Amino acid sequence: MNVLNVTDQLPLVDETPLNPHSLAINAQEAAAFLAAGTAANTVRSYRSALTYWSAWLQLRYGLALGDAPLPTTVAVQFVVDHLARPLADGGWAHLLPASIDAALVEARVKSRPGALAYNTVSHRLAVLGKWHRIKGWDSPTQAPALKTLLREARKAQSRQGVAVRKKTAIVLEPLQALLATCTDGVRGIRDRALLLLAWSGGGRRRSEVVGLQVGDVRQLDADTWLYALGATKTDTGGVRRDKPLRGPAAQALTAWMKAAPAQEGPLFRRMYKGGKVGTAGLSADQVARIVQRRAKLAGLEGDWAAHSLRSGFVTEAGRQGVPLGEVMAMTEHRSVTTVMGYFQAGSLLNSRATSLLDEDES
Numbered sequence: 001m002n003v004l005n006v007t008d009q010l011p012l013v014d015e016t017p018l019n020p021h022s023l024a025i026n027a028q029e030a031a032a033f034l035a036a037g038t039a040a041n042t043v044r045s046y047r048s049a050l051t052y053w054s055a056w057l058q059l060r061y062g063l064a065l066g067d068a069p070l071p072t073t074v075a076v077q078f079v080v081d082h083l084a085r086p087l088a089d090g091g092w093a094h095l096l097p098a099s100i101d102a103a104l105v106e107a108r109v110k111s112r113p114g115a116l117a118y119n120t121v122s123h124r125l126a127v128l129g130k131w132h133r134i135k136g137w138d139s140p141t142q143a144p145a146l147k148t149l150l151r152e153a154r155k156a157q158s159r160q161g162v163a164v165r166k167k168t169a170i171v172l173e174p175l176q177a178l179l180a181t182c183t184d185g186v187r188g189i190r191d192r193a194l195l196l197l198a199w200s201g202g203g204r205r206r207s208e209v210v211g212l213q214v215g216d217v218r219q220l221d222a223d224t225w226l227y228a229l230g231a232t233k234t235d236t237g238g239v240r241r242d243k244p245l246r247g248p249a250a251q252a253l254t255a256w257m258k259a260a261p262a263q264e265g266p267l268f269r270r271m272y273k274g275g276k277v278g279t280a281g282l283s284a285d286q287v288a289r290i291v292q293r294r295a296k297l298a299g300l301e302g303d304w305a306a307h308s309l310r311s312g313f314v315t316e317a318g319r320q321g322v323p324l325g326e327v328m329a330m331t332e333h334r335s336v337t338t339v340m341g342y343f344q345a346g347s348l349l350n351s352r353a354t355s356l357l358d359e360d361e362s
Contacts, residue, residue: 049127055109056081059100069137075125075146083153084115118154125150168302169342170291170312171319175199177298178291186259186275191290193249193256194268195309198287200249201227202330203313206287206306212267217253225250229332243330314342 054065056078081096094115104110129141140146170178178195182188197212198204208229216228225245245253259277260269266281282290288306295304302308310331317327324336324343333339 045123046127046130049124050131052104052109052124053128055104055107056100059103069132069135070128070140072140072143072146075128075140075143076149078125079121079146079149079153082116082121083118085153085156122150167305167308167311169315170199170304170308171316174295174298174300174302175312175316177300178294181294181297186277187271189252189255189259190268190271190277191294193252194282194287194290195294196249196252197227197245198306198309199313200247201243201245202332203310205310206284209287209306210266210268210282210284214262214264214267217257217267219250219254222254223247223250225253241332311342314339318343 050065057063057065057070057074060077060081061074077095080094082094084092084094086092092115096115098113101110101113105113125141125146129139132139132141168174175195179192182192182195194209198206198209211230212227216230217225219225223246226242227245228240228242230240262269262279265279268282270278270280270282270286272278284306291306291308292304295302314327314331324339327343328336328339331339
């Protein structure tokens with residue numbers, strides 16, 4: 001059977017809205033295979049993806065996400081159900097029946113009706129593949145037919161002007177604009193220290209920022225602090241590695257430690273009315289909201305998120321000609337491919353290859 005023409009053979013179940021509680025239990029059981037040694041944010045994304053797989057399988061095939069591997073035809077159907085393709089009349093279409101789409105939304109596993117973004121589909125396929133590999137099964141996501149379908153779908157969307165969306169990188173100029181808004185008392189002192197540690201300290205992930213404890217930082221001199229990273233997304237061994245903070249970042253951390261002294265507990269803590277500093281640490285989502293709030297106060301246009309600090313650090317390092325190896329030593333990227341997109345974007349801004357006409361005219 002042609003894996004691209006399986007729609008007519010699919011048994012549909014009653015599209016009564018699903019029970020989100022039972023879906024969450026199924027997802028937690030599946031995510032347990034993926035959780036060991038994995039960052040908390042990543043586990044949450046796995047659980048969300050597996051919850052969606054559980055719901056979609058029940059409605060589309062009448063199957064549970066359980067103890068048997070899924071065939072490639074299921075993964076292919078997932079793609080054609082969720083990725084929009086351009087039509088000859090200029091419109092877009094995907095194959096997920098409207099009744100199932102509505103049931104997924106009502107079950108609160110899908111935020112709105114319609115096609116999913118390419119990145120979302122790719123992530124959910126990657127989670128499904130990892131789950132299969134950990135179970136010792138052949139992954140349905142490795143089939144050539146599926147890879148070809150994804151490649152052609154991405155090309156089709158690109159030709160229609162649908163780009164894979166990335167968060168706006170916080171390079172030096174927008175960083176300075178964010179910092180200029182940090183004048184609102186103790187909250188501003190905290191946010192300035194957080195932004196500078198996350199950016200100057202190597203483009204830290206939000207989970208790494210909120211995971212830092214007071215005991216993880218130590219001052220070497222007036223212009224230098226060290227902070228220690230333990231287990232991270234890419235280094236799960238837990239061996240502590242010291243990273244430096246110098247200049248404005250060190251000064252900002254000194255100011256925060258003086259404004260909100262603590263002997264133990266989270267380094268960056270929640271704040272309440274009247275500028276009172278609590279004892280509970282910030283959540284990862286709150287780091288993203290701090291970035292977005294400061295960007296709004298600064299009047300910056302863009303799609304800002306916590307990851308903007310990480311991508312911005314790498315991009316700015318490329319702009320300033322920092323060797324890639326030194327950048328990766330700070331960021332702890334494992335894959336050169338992952339980091340190079342941001343790094344090249346920055347380094348090319350100062351490349352002679354971008355100003356050949358100017359050179360010729362001079």
